[in-house]
């Protein structure tokens with residue numbers, strides 16, 4: 109890394125004029141930063157000074173406009189701790205204006221957002237613009253026409269250093285970027301940060317993959333799956349803003365703590381309009397109050413349930429045996445049963461939604477009646493057809509052969525009524541499976557039923573059989589390995605006409621229905637054959653720690669390659685056997701963690717949480733819940749193992765691994781939960797145990 113004095117020797121190859129500024133390249137970069145800041149301020153003031161009173165329009169349209177202007181002002185904020193640019197590219201040849209946000213030329217400053225001067229010329233180019241891509245991809249073997257890549261280092265908002273790679277200079281040796289390493293090792297406090305300055309080439313390929321295709325990323329802990337998924341959303345919103353503004357984008361995460369942890373990343377990248385939800389929130393047709401046994405939940409999440417539900421929804425379709433007689437004025441029009449039957453059969457055979465067919469049926473019947481009227485010498489018009497469709501006789505015919513279906517009531521009946529379930533599940537589920545689905549004591553009404561999370565997904569499937577679920581433009585699913593086939597279907601129907609980014613790690617699957625293979629998951633998502641990428645370079649966990657955790661891989665996910673680590677931190681792993689007085693030792697380890705900079709996570713089996721909370725309280729050590737933002741003052745979080753997924757802390761104190769393993773219904777899931785817990789640390793992991801460590805850890 110260059111300090112200001114060192115940089116004075118750096119010859120700037122592109123500038124020929126030997127001015128005073130050349131002797132002080134850092135000073136010149138600072139001047140560009142100051143000028144860019146001033147330009148951003150001017151851009152913001154321009155928007156702020158817009159007088160919306162002059163804009164004529166309705167009350168609603170002016171409200172919408174006000175909101176857009178407010179969002180634009182927010183997006184133009186100059187955040188004190190996020191530098192306006194983090195890199196510079198000097199090309200060998202001039203770049204066209206089209207590729208560089210109207211800039212053109214050879215030199216570009218790369219930042220989180222576009223900034224232009226009063227004349228409209230760009231001063232900072234958005235990292236997502238085509239001209240910025242070589243910042244992430246160019247290498248000595250493939251310089252992509254880049255002469256020099258410069259990375260900037262900041263301290264407290266001040267530009268303090270830079271680092272150059274002269275990619276087209278054959279004599280320059282390859283070196284690991286110190287700025288990159290410093291950025292990756294920055295202590296973690298607060299929510300997840302963006303990685304826009306340091307996206308790696310293999311990550312960039314995923315971030316910028318085409319919007320039309322679905323992409324699946326298998327990645328070991330800390331390889332940046334979540335980070336990549338969020339940056340992909342930001343990239344897609346830049347590259348396809350209009351299309352996605354119309355159709356919408358969504359990030360699906362495992363729980364609220366996780367969503368709170370990641371919720372700042374997209375706004376920091378200037379993207380405010382992305383929905384975030386858990387699968388449960390996504391399918392929220394009922395209030396979830398109940399739970400299922402692992403076996404029942406697995407069965408309810410099995411893709412065969414889709415076929416059972418389809419049968420159940422359609423169970424009421426009955427071929428008519430009576431004619432439909434419509435009385436209009438003094439005349440009666442009779443549609444014989446066989447004609448009605450033909451109409452119903454035809455609708456039943458067509459692959460349209462149950463509800464759409466229900467809406468079409470009265471019109472079909474009315475049309476057939478109209479034909480009779482014409483044959484009888486009348487000349488009915490469209491209004492007559494509408495009136496016939498609303499006729500009581502037609503309504504009665506529709507009701508008897510194609511009854512309306514309420515998805516909630518339907519699933520309530522399916523789980524309460526053995527005969528109804530048996531008919532729908534015939535040839536699909538065996539008798540034991542059917543028995544497992546039925547409520548032991550059927551609740552009286554759908555409203556009071558103790559719906560479980562899996563039931564809510566069944567209801568969502570039923571709802572989609574009745575009315576098509578609207579599709580979004582793009583959906584990112586994180587921690588996807590934990591989704592059941594029915595949950596994949598629920599997410600998949602929200603991107604039928606769009607695409608998805610599926611992120612996960614088979615080794616971290618901890619639900620009874622966890623994904624066995626990505627091909628299978630993608631099938632249930634409705635995206636067969638999507639491309640699967642594997643990320644193995646780990647950014648979070650130090651080498652020693654990931655090597656230790658990876659000892660579990662043969663037992664939990666035999667086919668997977670262990671992650672590497674970008675950082676070797678000798679001494680980052682400490683294993684401590686504590687024959688007695690575990691709580692006191694854990695408290696000491698937390699205090700030791702707090703003596704370092706950054707966040708401390710105390711991870712323990714869920715059953716251990718109350719005792720540890722009490723011990724922390726008694727010792728006067730304040731702590732947070734996962735998902736509550738850590739601050740410089742409150743840096744210790746007490747994390748139940750079941751909520752640790754996706755989160756990270758500078759220092760992790762891991763309490764009693766054997767209890768974490770024992771907390772799960774089966775040994776493999778227990779080891780997977782432990783694998784998650786072992787891979788949360790950025791700088792140091794202290795494992796404290798009284799009981800023997802699981803044998804698989806060696």
Ligand SMILES: Nc1ncnc2c1ncn2[C@@H]1O[C@H](COP(=O)(O)OP(=O)(O)OP(=O)(O)O)[C@@H](O)[C@H]1O
Pocket residue numbers: 291292301302303306307308311327328329330331332333334335336613616647648753754755756787
């Ligand atoms: N290119 C990068 N530059 C700097 N930091 C990075 C980079 N990629 C990932 N990271 C950091 O590494 C950490 C782990 O990333 P992330 O949480 O996205 O990994 P993950 O694969 O989703 O992990 P897990 O499987 O545990 O959920 C984060 O702090 C992230 O900011």
